[in-house]
Amino acid sequence: MGSETGKFSADIGEDVIAAALESVEKQRQAGSAESGAPPVEDGAAAEIAALRARVEALEARERELSTQLDQERERTLRALADLDNARKRAQRDREEVVRYGLERVLKDLLPVIDNLDRALDLGDRSGNWEGLAEGVRMTRKLLEDTLAKQGLKAFSARGQPFDPHVHEAMGHEEREDLAPNVVSTEMLRGFTLHDRLVRPALVMVARRPAPVSASPAPEASTPSQEPAAPAPSGDTRPAVADNPPTSPETEVPGGNT
Numbered sequence: 001m002g003s004e005t006g007k008f009s010a011d012i013g014e015d016v017i018a019a020a021l022e023s024v025e026k027q028r029q030a031g032s033a034e035s036g037a038p039p040v041e042d043g044a045a046a047e048i049a050a051l052r053a054r055v056e057a058l059e060a061r062e063r064e065l066s067t068q069l070d071q072e073r074e075r076t077l078r079a080l081a082d083l084d085n086a087r088k089r090a091q092r093d094r095e096e097v098v099r100y101g102l103e104r105v106l107k108d109l110l111p112v113i114d115n116l117d118r119a120l121d122l123g124d125r126s127g128n129w130e131g132l133a134e135g136v137r138m139t140r141k142l143l144e145d146t147l148a149k150q151g152l153k154a155f156s157a158r159g160q161p162f163d164p165h166v167h168e169a170m171g172h173e174e175r176e177d178l179a180p181n182v183v184s185t186e187m188l189r190g191f192t193l194h195d196r197l198v199r200p201a202l203v204m205v206a207r208r209p210a211p212v213s214a215s216p217a218p219e220a221s222t223p224s225q226e227p228a229a230p231a232p233s234g235d236t237r238p239a240v241a242d243n244p245p246t247s248p249e250t251e252v253p254g255g256n257t
Contacts, residue, residue: 017055021048099151103193106152109143110191110199113154116140151194157201158186166190168200178206 025044116136123133144154157167162181173184183203190201 017051021051099194100196102150103196103198106147106150106193107198109147113140113143113147114188116143152191152198154189154191155201156186156189157183157203159183162203162205166197166200167203169205170202171204172207173204174209175206176209180207182206 116139119136120133120140123130123136155166159178160167160183162169162183167183167190170187175184178184182205183201184206185204186201187204188199188202191198
C-alpha cells in the first residue's frame with residue numbers, strides 16, 4: 001500500500017483532499033441529524049488530522065522520488081557519455097591497428113634492402129658484375145615499390161641539418177666544405193611508415209677542423225768565419241790566396257823571355 005500510495009501521490013491535489021474532507025463531514029453531520037445524536041467533534045478532528053498527516057507523508061515521498069529521479073537521470077547521462085567515449089576510443093584503436101599493424105613485419109624487411117644496397121655498391125666498385133648488378137637493382141626496385149604500397153618510404157639525410165628526431169649520429173667528420181652540424185655522410189637511410197618514424201637515418205655529422213697551432217720557424221745557421229792561419233816564422237813572403245785569379249795578360253814568372 002505504501003508503494004501504491006507513492007505512485008498516485010502526484011495525482012491527488014489539496015483541493016480534492018479538502019473536498020473529500022468536507023464531504024465526509026457533511027455525511028457525518030447528516031447521519032447525526034437523522035439519528036438525533038449530537039456530532040462527535042473529537043472523532044472528526046482525529047480523522048482530519050490523520051488525513052493531513054497522510055497527505056504530508058505522500059508529499060514527502062513525492063519529493064524523495066523526484067530527487068531520486070533526478071539522480072538517476074544524471075547517472076544515465078554520465079553513463080551514456082562514458083559509452084560514447086569508449087566507442088570513440090575503440091574506433092581510434094582499430095584505426096591504429098589497421099594503419100600501423102604491419103610495422104614490425106616491415107621493419108624486419110629492412111635488412112633485405114640494406115643487403116641489396118651493399119651488393120649494388122660492390123658491383124659498382126668492381127665493375128665485373130654487370131648482369132648481377134642489374135638483377136639486384138631490379139629486385140631492390142620491386143621490393144621497395146612493394147613496401148611503398150604499404151606506406152613504408154625511405155628518406156635521405158645527406159646534406160641536411162642534423163635533426164635528432166629523424167637522424168642518429170654515429171660520429172663526427174672534420175669537413176671544411178660543409179657547415180657545422182650538417183650531415184656529411186649517410187651510412188644507412190631512414191624509413192617512415194605513413195607519418196611515423198620506423199628507423200632513423202644513421203649519419204656522420206660535419207664539424208670544423210681543429211685549428212693547427214703555428215710553431216716558431218728554426219733560425220738560419222750562418223757559416224763560421226775562421227781567421228786565416230798565420231805564416232810560418234822566418235818566411236817574409238806575402239800570403240798568397242789559394243786560388244788567385246788568372247787572366248790572359250798575366251805573365252807566368254820564370255817563363256822564357
